[in-house]
Amino acid sequence: MTNGAHGAIKLFQFPRQFGIPNVSPFCCKLETWLRITKIPYEVVDVDAPRKGPKGKVPFIDDAGHRLGDSSAIIDYLKGTRRVDPDAHLDDGQRATSLLVQRTLEEHVAFITLYTHFIRDDGWRETRAFFDAVPAPVRPLATLLVRRQMRKALWLQGIARHSDAEIMAAGISDWKAVLDAMSDGPYFHGDRPSTIDATLLGALATIVRTPIQSPIRDFLHSQAKCMRYAERMMGTFFPEMTPSRR
Ligand SMILES: N[C@@H](CCC(=O)N[C@@H](CS)C(=O)NCC(=O)O)C(=O)O
Numbered sequence: 596m597t598n599g600a601h602g603a604i605k606l607f608q609f610p611r612q613f614g615i616p617n618v619s620p621f622c623c624k625l626e627t628w629l630r631i632t633k634i635p636y637e638v639v640d641v642d643a644p645r646k647g648p649k650g651k652v653p654f655i656d657d658a659g660h661r662l663g664d665s666s667a668i669i670d671y672l673k674g675t676r677r678v679d680p681d682a683h684l685d686d687g688q689r690a691t692s693l694l695v696q697r698t699l700e701e702h703v704a705f706i707t708l709y710t711h712f713i714r715d716d717g718w719r720e721t722r723a724f725f726d727a728v729p730a731p732v733r734p735l736a737t738l739l740v741r742r743q744m745r746k747a748l749w750l751q752g753i754a755r756h757s758d759a760e761i762m763a764a765g766i767s768d769w770k771a772v773l774d775a776m777s778d779g780p781y782f783h784g785d786r787p788s789t790i791d792a793t794l795l796g797a798l799a800t801i802v803r804t805p806i807q808s809p810i811r812d813f814l815h816s817q818a819k820c821m822r823y824a825e826r827m828m829g830t831f832f833p834e835m836t837p838s839r840r
Pocket residue numbers: 619620621622644645650651652653663664665666
């Protein structure tokens with residue numbers, strides 16, 4: 596084990612749902628990164644992101660030191676654990692990683708919030724997330740969360756477009772990401788790097804949940820993408836991957 600001197604970190608994230616590491620792209624990204632780097636961790640389920648230092652999940656506790664934001668946590672762990680799955684990348688690959696990360700985290704993530712919380716197909720599935728809320732207050736709680744999400748997406752801007760425009764924008768993003776990807780097995784070739792964690796986080800919540808959308812249909816039609824998702828899950832989360840018949 597590479598990190599023997601350190602105890603297991605605590606990883607705070609949403610409870611698992613749909614048989615994937617996490618429905619939150621950022622939580623799935625961080626847990627995938629921990630598996631790529633073999634850093635020991637234990638999962639702590641949280642329902643309320645506001646308990647974290649940045650008011651969002653994921654966050655970690657490393658021997659009493661609490662830290663939020665998946666990228667800040669990754670930088671911190673690279674430094675304290677002296678592991679860097681990106682060390683072998685050249686400047687061009689690093690630049691591509693950053694551009695793909697920004698596309699996924701600053702654009703695709705909002706479209707995914709729209710498909711999961713606002714579109715009826717998504718909301719039918721996502722509302723089950725609130726089953727843990729006591730029944731008498733559940734209708735009000737879910738109404739408020741969805742209203743807050745609509746407001747956030749309006750302010751961010753994506754919700755000012757028609758449904759067809761948002762779906763087309765999402766498909767364009769994904770086409771660009773898939774075109775930038777090597778022939779595998781990982782995004783940049785033979786070895787996994789941080790962008791693979793980011794990419795699995797963004798993909799799993801779309802292709803491995805039952806939430807229907809034209810974006811999901813598009814991704815399911817891309818053999819390269821589906822092979823990649825299956826390979827990443829089989830390699831890093833074998834316990835969540837149904838065995839092949
Ligand atoms: N930049 C952050 C984004 C994390 C994030 O947006 N988390 C969402 C869940 S996907 C969250 O906690 N949202 C709750 C909120 O904003 O109140 C990261 O990389 O960790």
